Amino acid sequence: xxxxxxxxxxxxxxxxxxxxxxxxxxxxxxxxxxxxxxxxxxxxxxxxxxxxxxxxxxxxxxxxxxxxxxxxxxxxxxxxxxxxxxxxxxxxxxxxxxxxxxxxxxxxxxxxxxxxxxxxxxxxxxxxxxxxxxxxxxxxxxxxxxxxxxxxxxxxxxxxxxxxxxxxxxxxxxxxxxxxxxxxxxxxxxxxxxxxx
Amino acid sequence: xxxxxxxxxxxxxxxxxxxxxxxxxxxxxxxxxxxxxxxxxxxxxxxxxxxxxxxxxxxxxxxxxxxxxxxxxxxxxxxxxxxxxxxxxxxxxxxxxxxxxxxxxxxxxxxxxxxxxxxxxxxxxxxxxxxxxxxxxxxxxxxxxxxxxxxxxxxxxxxxxxxxxxxxxxxxxxxxxxxxxxxxxxxxxxxxxxxxx
Numbered sequence: 001x002x003x004x005x006x007x008x009x010x011x012x013x014x015x016x017x018x019x020x021x022x023x024x025x026x027x028x029x030x031x032x033x034x035x036x037x038x039x040x041x042x043x044x045x046x047x048x049x050x051x052x053x054x055x056x057x058x059x060x061x062x063x064x065x066x067x068x069x070x071x072x073x074x075x076x077x078x079x080x081x082x083x084x085x086x087x088x089x090x091x092x093x094x095x096x097x098x099x100x101x102x103x104x105x106x107x108x109x110x111x112x113x114x115x116x117x118x119x120x121x122x123x124x125x126x127x128x129x130x131x132x133x134x135x136x137x138x139x140x141x142x143x144x145x146x147x148x149x150x151x152x153x154x155x156x157x158x159x160x161x162x163x164x165x166x167x168x169x170x171x172x173x174x175x176x177x178x179x180x181x182x183x184x185x186x187x188x189x190x191x192x193x194x195x196x197x
Numbered sequence: 198x199x200x201x202x203x204x205x206x207x208x209x210x211x212x213x214x215x216x217x218x219x220x221x222x223x224x225x226x227x228x229x230x231x232x233x234x235x236x237x238x239x240x241x242x243x244x245x246x247x248x249x250x251x252x253x254x255x256x257x258x259x260x261x262x263x264x265x266x267x268x269x270x271x272x273x274x275x276x277x278x279x280x281x282x283x284x285x286x287x288x289x290x291x292x293x294x295x296x297x298x299x300x301x302x303x304x305x306x307x308x309x310x311x312x313x314x315x316x317x318x319x320x321x322x323x324x325x326x327x328x329x330x331x332x333x334x335x336x337x338x339x340x341x342x343x344x345x346x347x348x349x350x351x352x353x354x355x356x357x358x359x360x361x362x363x364x365x366x367x368x369x370x371x372x373x374x375x376x377x378x379x380x381x382x383x384x385x386x387x388x389x390x391x392x393x394x
Contacts, residue, residue: 004261006250010243016236018228019221028214030285032244033251033260039213044241044248046207047229051241053203054230063230064201088227 007033059130061106061123063088071095071103078102080137084127084156086110086144094142102140105130110148111155124156131164138165145171204230256327258303258320260285268292268300275299277334281324281353283307283341291339299337302327307345308352321353328361335362342368 007029015025032040056062057069064070071077081102085091091104107122119125131139139160143149157166172190173182182190204226212222229237253259254266261267268274278299282288288301304319316322328336336357340346354363369387370379379387 004267006243006246006262007260010240010247013236013240013243017225019224020216024216026286026289028216029247030260031215033247036248036251039210040244040248040251043207043210044245046203046210047237047244048241049203050207050226050230051233051237054233054237063204063227065203070201089223092223 060104061088061108061126062091062104076101079135081140082127082130082134082136082138083140083142085142086149086152090142090144100140107143107152110143110146110152112148119155119159122152124159127156128159131160136164138167141166141168143168257301258285258305258323259288259301273298276332278337279324279327279331279333279335280337280339282339283346283349287339287341297337304340304349307340307343307349309345316352316356319349321356324353325356328357333361335364338363338365340365 011022011025011029014020014028015022017025020028032043053065054063055065055067057064057072058067059072060069062069062071066073078101081100082105083094083100083102084105084107085094086107086109088106091106094100094104105123105127107124107127109117109122111117111119111122127139130136139156141153141156143153153168160166170193171186172193173179173186179187208219208222208226211217211225212219214222217225229240250262251260252262252264254261254269255264256269257266259266259268263270275298278297279302280291280297280299281302281304282291283304283306285303288303291297291301302320302324304321304324306314306319308314308316308319324336327333336353338350338353340350350365357363367390368383369390370376370383376384
């Protein structure tokens with residue numbers, strides 16, 4: 001089917017997105033073609049715009065459309081607190097919660113001996129620079145509660161020890177969580193960190 | 198976050214694809230931005246190409262990049278057999294099986310009194326024209342084994358009765374299927390259509 005090669009190529013590309021396989025990519029492409037005016041043309045335009053403009057913030061690693069992202073640029077953000085996250089998706093999750101008013105630092109992954117990821121492959125040197133130069137008083141380690149995330153948190157804590165106040169997100173029962181459905185590790189953590197009423 | 202509006206817009210558009218929600222659209226867009234050279238730029242180009250070139254075949258309703266699709270154009274396809282399917286995705290599934298050598302007719306949906314879909318909203322008038330003019334000897338109704346699909350098959354069978362040989366896909370135990378996991382309807386159909394060994 002030579003003249004449908006364009007469509008096949010698009011399906012192949014779409015199938016490389018996380019969460020889509022060959023089957024769902026086919027469905028998505030057919031849906032796009034059916035909704036040409038509503039979806040296909042706007043998506044074509046928008047994806048070209050993003051392909052041209054999207055870049056990583058030189059300061060914190062967030063994704064935006066300028067060399068320095070909105071959060072780093074904003075004068076409304078508190079300057080003393082720096083929240084360290086693994087990934088831009090984690091930064092977006094924190095922003096959706098809307099509770100943190102400081103700035104971020106995106107590591108771009110976690111230390112991993114198995115995958116050969118060392119401190120220089122992440123934005124850890126840049127983190128040390130920022131702590132030294134930006135008047136940071138508190139570094140909040142908001143890394144995922146996984147083995148790699150916690151290893152990375154320990155490494156960063158060692159590096160910054162004594163220079164700044166170090167904190168991490170509390171671990172415990174999630175809001176709306178039922179004990180019966182929680183894993184043992186979470187219950188253990190929640191019990192150890194129990195609070196006076 | 199004004200300067201990230203482009204990225205937010207892209208996420209919103211991606212979230213409208215079947216199989217993607219807001220969360221997976223965010224993941225997909227971040228993945229795209231990270232793999233700019235490998236994925237984002239090629240996808241931007243390819244989706245623009247498809248937005249410009251994709252169209253429905255005027256003859257059968259298949260999706261392609263020309264007014265008449267490859268299958269209708271091909272001289273290698275048998276001219277006497279016409280396979281009627283609901284949807285382009287069904288046509289593609291038949292083509293993947295690679296067993297049918299005739300041409301197709303895509304209805305573009307099924308009759309549905311509830312949704313107000315009548316024969317003129319589907320490609321049923323065009324099907325009658327084709328049967329009359331293309332020297333069709335057999336119409337294979339390859340509609341889904343759903344209530345709407347079977348209602349549509351009955352309606353088409355009535356319309357074409359006496360003009361052409363009418364067949365439908367066999368119903369029974371799928372290859373690799375285990376009786377214990379099959380629904381009652383399938384087992385009933387398979388028993389009724391049992392064959393001599």
